[in-house]
Amino acid sequence: MPDGGAPARRDDRSFEDYVADRGMTLLRTAVFLTGDRQAGEDLLQDVLLRTYRRWRHVDDPDSYLRRSLANAAVSRARRRLRTRESLVDWDDPGVDEPAGTADEAGQATDRRDLLDALRQLTPRQRAVIVLRYFGDLSEAQVAAELGCATSSVKTHTARGLLRLRALMGPAAPTLPPLSPSPKGATA
Amino acid sequence: MRAPEPASQDAGPPEPGGFEHRLRVEFDAAAAGILPPAPTGAAVITRRRHQRRAVTAAIAVAAAVALVTGGVTVLTGATRHAAPAVVPAHTRPETRIDLYGVTFGWLPPGVARYDDTVTVLPPTEGVVPPAGTNPPGPTVQQELALAPVAEVDQQLAGADPPSPATAYTVAVLRVQPGPGTGLTPDPGIELSRQWDRHQLLSRDWSATEVYSPGVPARSMTLIRREARRSGPTAGDSPPVSYALYVHVPEASAGVIITGPDPDTLGRIGAAVTVGPKPAGPSGPFVLPPLLQAAGAAFDGPAGAGMLGALTAPDQARPALTEALSRQGTRVHAIRFVGLGEADSDSAIRIGEPDSDNRAPLFLSATQAEVTVRIELLAADGQRRVTTTVGIRLAVTGDRWKVTTASYCAALTSVLRCPTVP
Numbered sequence: 001m002p003d004g005g006a007p008a009r010r011d012d013r014s015f016e017d018y019v020a021d022r023g024m025t026l027l028r029t030a031v032f033l034t035g036d037r038q039a040g041e042d043l044l045q046d047v048l049l050r051t052y053r054r055w056r057h058v059d060d061p062d063s064y065l066r067r068s069l070a071n072a073a074v075s076r077a078r079r080r081l082r083t084r085e086s087l088v089d090w091d092d093p094g095v096d097e098p099a100g101t102a103d104e105a106g107q108a109t110d111r112r113d114l115l116d117a118l119r120q121l122t123p124r125q126r127a128v129i130v131l132r133y134f135g136d137l138s139e140a141q142v143a144a145e146l147g148c149a150t151s152s153v154k155t156h157t158a159r160g161l162l163r164l165r166a167l168m169g170p171a172a173p174t175l176p177p178l179s180p181s182p183k184g185a186t187a
Numbered sequence: 188m189r190a191p192e193p194a195s196q197d198a199g200p201p202e203p204g205g206f207e208h209r210l211r212v213e214f215d216a217a218a219a220g221i222l223p224p225a226p227t228g229a230a231v232i233t234r235r236r237h238q239r240r241a242v243t244a245a246i247a248v249a250a251a252v253a254l255v256t257g258g259v260t261v262l263t264g265a266t267r268h269a270a271p272a273v274v275p276a277h278t279r280p281e282t283r284i285d286l287y288g289v290t291f292g293w294l295p296p297g298v299a300r301y302d303d304t305v306t307v308l309p310p311t312e313g314v315v316p317p318a319g320t321n322p323p324g325p326t327v328q329q330e331l332a333l334a335p336v337a338e339v340d341q342q343l344a345g346a347d348p349p350s351p352a353t354a355y356t357v358a359v360l361r362v363q364p365g366p367g368t369g370l371t372p373d374p375g376i377e378l379s380r381q382w383d384r385h386q387l388l389s390r391d392w393s394a395t396e397v398y399s400p401g402v403p404a405r406s407m408t409l410i411r412r413e414a415r416r417s418g419p420t421a422g423d424s425p426p427v428s429y430a431l432y433v434h435v436p437e438a439s440a441g442v443i444i445t446g447p448d449p450d451t452l453g454r455i456g457a458a459v460t461v462g463p464k465p466a467g468p469s470g471p472f473v474l475p476p477l478l479q480a481a482g483a484a485f486d487g488p489a490g491a492g493m494l495g496a497l498t499a500p501d502q503a504r505p506a507l508t509e510a511l512s513r514q515g516t517r518v519h520a521i522r523f524v525g526l527g528e529a530d531s532d533s534a535i536r537i538g539e540p541d542s543d544n545r546a547p548l549f550l551s552a553t554q555a556e557v558t559v560r561i562e563l564l565a566a567d568g569q570r571r572v573t574t575t576v577g578i579r580l581a582v583t584g585d586r587w588k589v590t591t592a593s594y595c596a597a598l599t600s601v602l603r604c605p606t607v608p
Contacts, residue, residue, distance in 0.1 A: 015232070016229050019225075023225030026225070028218045037221065048231045049231055113213075114216075114217045133207065133210045133214055134211075136211075
């Protein structure tokens with residue numbers, strides 16, 4: 001059994017274990033940062049590849065990968081703007097819409113709405129919003145991850161939220177409960 | 188600490204709970220809709236090696252994803268040697284299962300199998316085996332998920348996967364002989380290593396050893412896993428789950444059982460019978476039928492004719508038909524190159540240490556995993572690239588065929604298959 005105070009080994013095996021453990025969370029973060037499943041997969045693959053090269057020197061993998069994903073997403077978006085190169089076929093109906101049940105279809109609609117809205121933000125706004133509201137980081141943590149001032153995070157957050165709210169429209173009305181909820185069991 | 192709510196001059200009236208609350212809910216809902224496969228570390232390492240050798244890398248993104256199963260496979264770090272595959276689900280209760288040479292003689296009532304993953308793990312670096320034991324080679328692990336029949340049916344219909352609150356997994360680990368010795372090491376080393384991994388690396392739960400019950404002829408260690416409330420997958424995992432590590436001294440395999448109820452794990456573990464590693468067929472006639480099946484399954488010019496080499500052709504027919512209509516050129520460009528790795532310096536090999544890397548891994552007399560190289564047309568439609576994937580073959584009727592699930596996983600970049608049982 002391991003010594004609880006021993007540092008994690010940084011070998012190929014630990015890299016595989018880490019990715020196995022955190023792969024889905026990383027993928028989701030990458031998809032939100034790019035606003036697209038395929039682009040998110042590509043981004044994550046590239047970032048993981050770079051991380052693997054430096055794996056032995058990475059002390060905090062979660063923070064390192066978050067930072068790398070956010071910065072790479074911003075860089076990619078800017079590069080794409082410069083070259084006017086469309087890397088993703090946004091009109092491809094198959095990108096985010098796997099065949100499925102009605103429930104899945106509804107879920108896909110929600111996802112498309114959010115992803116569509118995220119794609120309308122600037123890369124920096126998107127990164128801040130994703131880290132704040134999906135990664136659940138504080139403003140100070142987001143600032144540290146992105147290497148910018150907290151005031152900058154506040155500005156991007158406020159502008160991003162305003163834009164998202166306008167894009168996503170009002171929330172669906174909340175339906176009244178079918179029966180009185182027991183005490184302490186309200187949603 | 189939360190960001191201040193922005194002014195909303197043009198975005199309608201304030202919402203109950205605030206827009207920030209709604210946004211978190213939207214993120215959670217959208218995240219739940221982003222389904223596996225996720226990339227694996229092994230696939231990344233493979234890609235890095237390929238880059239070093241100047242093998243075309245662009246398609247490796249898709250290939251890396253293709254190495255992971257479609258559907259809802261538990262992330263177990265699949266490698267290029269072992270694309271996880273979902274075997275045909277039996278939506279009838281299982282009472283006894285044979286898995287990679289181990290018999291599970293008792294199972295919880297009313298459970299069906301729904302997911303089957305094979306993983307090849309390299310030897311742990313820096314592990315010094317106990318005195319008198321042999322150094323380990325790679326470890327092959329086959330894991331099967333079990334859940335109530337109704338939940339398995341629900342998943343196959345395209346709905347949510349079985350709940351972790353009701354699902355169990357049974358896994359068999361067999362440590363391959365160490366290089367140069369040809370002797371099978373004690374799997375207890377690998378069981379300890381698995382425990383290390385849980386404790387050191389999981390952000391999702393904290394693990395504590397509960398007890399080591401005294402069961403005749405075997406040692407069992409029960410681990411209690413408590414989900415971290417702030418963990419990245421908080422809410423996805425049950426608050427408490429258990430893992431039982433079973434080690435039968437002198438046996439060549441170890442067993443890991445996970446699930447929500449410790450007593451059930453104990454009953455499963457007590458009824459485990461560890462047999463020898465499945466040998467599969469032998470002799471000079473082993474490879475040709477496998478080669479023939481793989482060659483027919485990845486024969487792009489045959490178009491829909493490829494379906495005849497699959498275990499469940501109807502499951503892949505809609506996806507292949509769509510792919511043929513939308514990107515027929517890429518489908519027709521699929522080509523089977525050969526068995527095994529393109530290079531021979533891989534540290535991980537399936538089969539015996541003195542065999543070549545084309546050796547199939549027999550999970551039973553009628554199931555085998557093989558590594559194959561296939562050629563694809565990159566997404567740009569210009570470059571032809573060769574990628575290495577693992578596929579599962581099974582005897583269907585009197586022929587070896589490629590399982591549809593592993594076929595779809597290998598061709599993720601071209602096909603969009605549904606969840607394939």
